Amino acid sequence: MSRTDRPSGPAGPVPYEWREDVPVENTLRLPARAGRELVMLDTAPSVFSDPEVGQWLADPAVQVIGGGSNLVFVAPVVGRAVRVAASRSWMTAKAVSAVKVVVEAGKGLDELVRETAVEGWYGLEALAEIPGTVGAAPVQNVGAYGTEIGERVVWVEAYDRLEGRLRRLSAEECAFGYRSSRFKRETGRWLITRVALSLSRERPDGWPPATYPGVADALADWAARNGREPESITPLEYAEIITRIRRRKLPDWRRGWPGSVGSFFQNPVVSVQRAAELRRRWPAMPQFELCGGDGVKLSAGWLIEQAGWKGQREGNVGVSPEHALVLLHHGGASGEEFWSLARRVRDAVAATFGVTLQAEPRIIGVDATE
Ligand SMILES: Cc1cc2nc3c(=O)[nH]c(=O)nc-3n(C[C@H](O)[C@H](O)[C@H](O)COP(=O)(O)OP(=O)(O)OC[C@H]3O[C@@H](n4cnc5c(N)ncnc54)[C@H](O)[C@@H]3O)c2cc1C
Known part of the structure; x- marks a missing residue:
């Protein structure tokens, strides 16, 4: 995590590249290929004024792809696709009690959770071990064990494919709900490029969250084994408990079989x-x-x-x-x-x-x- 108030240095020698006939990785491990894919290596506003990029994004048939952990390829071929690969993160504001971080859409959510937990910042630890990218997380307002990403969002920067311009939406404008958001409802309209999150540097009220029976038991067990009070658990230690619980229950999304997309159906x-x-x-x-x-x-x-x-x-x-x-x-x-x-x-x-x-x-x- 860079400690400057903007991305440190350029993202790379070129802001984007084209790839032809490439496999689309997905955690369900169904066969899938993209005929042509635009890979965004930078999310600077200037990249979006490039006519070639604008034209590609204006085409509603172009599918937005993230890490492929919530995609089901019933048909094995996506004609045209776009993916944000840029994955820098930096801190823009630091107060006594809070910190604001900005993250490019291509960063892995789990990687971000671990990085912020290592810093000792509270707020994302319950989302440990959820696959996928930061850019996709606001789409279905990813959540686990009582925490949803939307609760931490300050703003989401996204390219509005309908209006052809980059926009910054407040958390309220994102209209987050249970596994939903404006981005999920307005399918095909948005390409999320950056997300700003507010995290706490101080232990929040009600710490550590233990409303889920599996978590409460694991916390009690952790406290007994370590001879410590549950309140003293750090965000990183909490993230490790969540990781262990999830690895017992869910297929390994990083490699191997069976493939899955996690929960397949929404709770009605x-x-x-x-x-x-x-x-x-x-x-x-x-x-x-x-x-x-x-x-x-x-x-x-x-x-x-x-x-x-x-x-x-x-x-x-x-x-x-x-x-x-x-x-x-x-x-x-x-x-x-x-x-x-x-x-x-x-x-x-x-x-x-x-x-x-x-x-x-x-x-x-x-x-x-x-
Ligand atoms: C084992 C396993 C466990 C899981 N557990 C949970 C869980 O606990 N909680 C939970 O909420 N989810 C869970 N999921 C679902 C999944 O991790 C999330 O939906 C995740 O946010 C998907 O991220 P992705 O980058 O893989 O997106 P993809 O699967 O590539 O795309 C998902 C959707 O987001 C859109 N999208 C992707 N990137 C962008 C972008 N930059 N801008 C705009 N739209 C974009 C796509 O068009 C698509 O509609 C789990 C999945 C697996 C496989």
């Missing part, structure tokens, strides 16, 4: 009345009231398990035995084979409970509502 939200009907029929169904009382969140994992799909394997694809929300690619499947499994899981839940699950990742090559 139903009306209070519908939730009551469902509860009468299935008294054990977990339900979580949303703030403001405008709906009830159901557990997609529970619905899938009850519909009989947890741990099922069909050919090269299946549903994780540990985590019913995670669909797996064991190797050798086509995008269509994987998508057919996802549809059958979704249809089984709809037939059992009358609740339609929505896919969380971006589905490429087919209408996700089909």
